Amino acid sequence: MxxxxxxxxxxxxxxxxxxxxxxSKSMTNRALILAALAGSPATVTRPLRSRDTELMAGALRSLGVGVGEDFDDWQVLPGELTGPARIDCGLAGTVMRFVPPVAALADGEVVVDGDPYARRRPMGPLITALRELGADIDDGGRGALPFTIRGRGTVEGGTVTIDASGSSQLVSGLLLAAPRFEKGVEVRHVGPPVPSAPHLAMTVEMLRERGAAVEVEDDVWRVAPGPLRGGETVIExxxxxxxxxxxxxxxxxxxxxxxxxxxxxxxxxxxxxxxxxxxxxxxxxxxxxxxxxxxxxxxxxxxxxxxxxxxxxxxxxxxxxxxxxxxxxxxxxxxxxxxxxxxxxxxxxxxxxxxxxxxxxxxxxxxxxxxxxxxxxxxxxxxxxxxxxxxxxxxxxxxxxxxxxxxxxxxxxxxxxxxxxx
Missing domain, CATH: 3.65.10.10 (Enolpyruvate transferase domain)
Structure with a gap:
């Protein structure tokens, strides 16, 4: 044997x-989120095709976004975000931190879950931040997966304070969806330094490439409400x-x-x-x-x-x-x-x-x-x-x-x- x-x-x-x-996994999953929230069709060229990125594509499809395959590229057709839906995050940090702010924009209930170990990964700061920004989330008091988002088709947005010392993805997830929030988002980090600063720089740069207005000042990030452009993103x-x-x-x-x-x-x-x-x-x-x-x-x-x-x-x-x-x-x-x-x-x-x-x-x-x-x-x-x-x-x-x-x-x-x- x-x-x-x-x-x-x-x-x-x-x-x-x-x-x-x-x-790049990090660039592929950010590009998919931004494409899903854009005002026109988008193409993600030379993406990574792996479990993490397939989970991201599957999550967006569950919410009503068209993610089609054109040979090795992904064609993304934004649509109305709707529930009911069930999101499988697997063990992908980018899916569990980037998709919930998008799911909060959906009209209907969205259940977010993942692999057993994913239920131990830090999510409390993101859940609390989304509630303060106007989202309705039932996590049974766990601050972790699984949880249910009761979407109303919009999120008010505004200013929120978060301890993102556990993961820079907690900030990136809020920033990526912020252009679609009514008031945009101002994220203030309070706590030990945020790890993986290059990943935050990646989020800011990719938002700006899609037309978002982003300001960064020390541990404060501001994203104004406004439309995102579609078009092509080439993945490194x-x-x-x-x-x-x-x-x-x-x-x-x-x-x-x-x-x-x-x-x-x-x-x-x-x-x-x-x-x-x-x-x-x-x-x-x-x-x-x-x-x-x-x-x-x-x-x-x-x-x-x-x-x-x-x-x-x-x-x-x-x-x-x-x-x-x-x-x-x-x-x-x-x-x-x-x-x-x-x-x-x-x-x-x-x-x-x-x-x-x-x-x-x-x-x-x-x-x-x-x-x-x-x-x-x-x-x-x-x-x-x-x-x-x-x-x-x-x-x-x-x-x-x-x-x-x-x-x-x-x-x-x-x-x-x-x-x-x-």
Missing amino acids: SSPHWSAPVAHAPVDATVAIPG PDLSNAAQFLGAALVTGGRVTVPGWPERTTQPGDALRGLLAAMGAEVTSGPDGLTVRGSGTFEGLEADLHEVGELTPVLAALAALASSPSRLTGIAHLRGHETDRLAALVNEINALGGDATELPDGIAINPRPLRGGVFHTYDDHRMVMAAAVLGLAVPGVEVENVATVGKTLPDFTELWGSMVTA
Whole structure:
């Protein structure tokens, strides 16, 4: 009988590959929301097709939006938002934080639910904010999924104060729907710093590209009411999903090029240039894309990853294979992601013989010789990517539930295998 696990391939030689990365999940799901609220048809070109983006498309269809397929692109035909509807968020943070403000604009009841772990992800601040802006929501006092939105076809909007220190998506969700609220929205953040600031910059830039009037001042965001334009949005490659491929160049002393790397972007993954260089990589960019070359040995990393927390799993895997200790900090909010990523990374690295310690706001890793074993993924796509990086140098890494990587990169195992054998 075949093993239920995926055997992470070992690199027996330096990798030498060009890897085309599919579109950005973050940009795709923002583009779908803005297209659904636009005043004319829209096209999302070169979108990511994955579980998270299919859940977003399905959620919008449930509310009456036409989302059709034109080869690899999505054609979006805005329509009247109506209930009754049931929204399946899966484990997608962008769906559970971006869709409820849109659903509040629907006429009728909308039930919002997701996978079991999704019911533990922070939603209370968003639910409270939507109520203060005029939405009618019944969450049974849980501040979490599942909940029911009793839409009246409109939301008053106005000024709201929110603690978004758990996720920048709590702010982005309100901003994306704000142009359709009667008074727009002024969101004021009070609390510890909002993580993933590049994602907020992405939300603001994409709103402005669709014609929204947005002002940003410290921890205050203002979006005026008004129509959104349709038209085309071209999705960039998902730079965060490039992390493990570029990291493979470090681990194996090889070369990996990611074509289409944008010269200017709001994606957090662009920070890989500096982070990998700090570990000893040679990083260059040009017409062919971004290229990373490794020498076969590389140093640990001391970095505050508060703004780029999604890169943590792959960077932690690299740190476990580095030549010196690492401290990755500023990432306490990762305890509320698809799983408690800090605890998961410490558990799985140590299970392979590593030396990882959980810090109040991060992870400390001291390199030690690793051994093979089962690497659990906790239904978290980025845990799969971390395991694959470790498997390049550690024979016998067996990855449990590799299919969960379909959340953002369904073709991951094929792309990875092609890179290792190239």
